[in-house]
Amino acid sequence: MDTAGCAIVTGAGSGIGRACARRLGAAGLAVAALDANGEAAAETAAAVPGAAAFTADVTDETQVATAVGEATARFGSPKVLVNAAGIIVRKTLRESTVEEWRRVLDVNLTGYFVVLREVIPRMAAGGGGSIVQIASIAGHTGYGFSSYTAAKGGVLALTRQLAAELAVDGIRINSVSPGVVHSGLNRDTLSTPEIHAATVANTPVGRIGEPDDIAAAVAFLAGPDAGYITGTDLVADGGMISTIHWGEAGAQLHSFHAREQ
Ligand SMILES: NC(=O)c1ccc[n+]([C@@H]2O[C@H](COP(=O)([O-])OP(=O)(O)OC[C@H]3O[C@@H](n4cnc5c(N)ncnc54)[C@H](O)[C@@H]3O)[C@@H](O)[C@H]2O)c1
Incomplete structure (x- = not known):
């Protein structure tokens, strides 16, 4: 990985964003840990040598412009951007208010745009770089929550759209879709036993993912080994959407086959 310059990570105060900050920091990049929760961002920065925390709500253009400007002034032009800040509202379409729908789209899709708009010119001016957007398997299949699924589908489409637009500036852009x-x-x-068990049962590798599983995929796409990869999505879901989950009927299907032989 080109370690000159900095990595800006949004949603860096928790979960996947925090794991990405750790990974990219360990790879030698100066990490700008950006989050609406300033205390959480500061905790991340304290755990990553050379990192600094920036407080900004990704839906607020002024806050994002200030944070990205300060990060660039401190660390130099961004070489890596990870867009990870996100929220979920677990409601069906009929249960959702217009306000809830707008908020989910605002953070999970428009927020990515607001950050991209600030980072891309600086990344281009610095000679290029790599952007990784955290999408979701919910952008590939239905997942139960319309606003979240619509926003993540938008992230996948936006990522593909930008590949050609940004290539002229030496910028690659890809997404990772966690399970x-x-x-x-x-x-x-996941603290509900039935949901936990159903999740594991629907994940072929037999376990729930950890933030670092996703950070590993992000670090690959951000780094030089992915130098010929842009405009694509890497699904990191333990196989969840790779198959139809037959449950116990799967064993019966195989036994039919065995009987025929
Ligand atoms: N955890 C999963 O199973 C899963 C699966 C697929 C995709 N994702 C995506 O991964 C990304 C990271 O989520 P996570 O799972 O680590 O959740 P998380 O809640 O642990 O972390 C999300 C972080 O984003 C920050 N954030 C929320 N709204 C913000 C805003 N408006 N401005 C700035 N920061 C904001 C939060 O403060 C938090 O620190 C999200 O985009 C999420 O949709 C998560």
Whole structure:
């Protein structure tokens, strides 16, 4: 990885963003840990040598412009951006208010745009770099929560759209689609035994993901080994959306086959 310059990580105060900050810091990049929760961002920065914390709500253009400007003044032009700040509202379409829908789209999609708009010119001026957007398997398949699924589908489309637009500036852009990962986002659901068990049962590798599983994929896409990869999505979900989950009927299907032989 080109370690000159800095990595800006949004949502760096928790979960996947924090793990990305740690990974990129360990790879030698100066990390700007950005989060709406300033205390959480400061905790991350304290755990990553040479990192600094920046408090900004990604939906607020002024706060983002100030934070990205300060990070660039301190560390030099951004070489890596990880867009990870996100929220979820677990409601069906009929249960959702317009306000809740707008907030989810605002943070999870427009927030990515607001940060991209500030970072891209600085990254281009510094000779290019690599952007990784945290999407979700919810952008590939239905997942139960319309606003979240719509926002993540938007992230996948935006990432593809920008590949050609940014290539002229030496910038690659890709996304990672996590499956179900232990983090602040789903601490509530995964602490429910039935949901935990159903999640493991629907994950072929047999366990729930950890933030560092996702950070490893992000670090790969951000680094030189992915130098010929842009405009694509890397699903990191333990196989969850790779298959139809038959449950116990799967064993029966195989036994039918065995009987025929
Ligand atoms: N955990 C999962 O299972 C999972 C699966 C797929 C995708 N994701 C995505 O991964 C990303 C990271 O989420 P996580 O799972 O680590 O959750 P998390 O709740 O642990 O971390 C999210 C972080 O984003 C910050 N944040 C929220 N709104 C913000 C805003 N408006 N401005 C700035 N910061 C804000 C929070 O303060 C928090 O520190 C999100 O985009 C999420 O949608 C998570």
